[in-house]
Amino acid sequence: DVKVTQSSRYLVKRTGEKVFLECVQDMDHENMFWYRQDPGLGLRLIYFSYDVKMKEKGDIPEGYSVSREKKERFSLILESASTNQTSMYLCASRAQGATYGYTFGSGTRLTVV
Template sequence: DVKVTQSSRYLVKRTGEKVFLECVQDMDHENMFWYRQDPGLGLRLIYFSYDVKMKEKGDIPEGYSVSREKKERFSLILESASTNQTSMYLCASRPTGVRTEAFFGQGTRLTVV
């Protein structure tokens, strides 16, 4: 059974903290993604990676960075958490190709206080 696992379901952090959200996939997919989901705004792409050590900015990269040191792991980093980064964060992976589906983790609900 294919799996994308996010390290935490719920997370509460203080303003200014450095926050790491971890995502691991076991499907040997080349591509991994971080989305943010907010009510009324749907899913917005923060960053994606198509290979180890490669990363590309999505639609809303400001305030975030990512790391992909191994193929199976893609980390989202909030350098200095702010209250407007309170959100649901979703990690996904998919193989390269034009007719492939994405597989999602269970999501991390982050609250910054």
């Protein structure tokens, strides 16, 4: 089975800090995604990547950046954390051209104080 691993389950950071959320997948998938999930708003796409060093903005990229230096790793960076970035962050991956859905990680619950 594909495994998508997010480095932290829970994270507490201070306003203004630079925050790194890491995601690693073990099935050589080309496509990787970062979502945030908030009550009443559902899953919202932040950034996605089709392959190494490639990235595309999703619906809500403001305040975030990403890095994909290796195929298996996709990092989400909060340049200067703010309280409105308190959320559940979900990483997912999928093989290029696959007709099946994503495989998700377990999520990182980030609290910015």
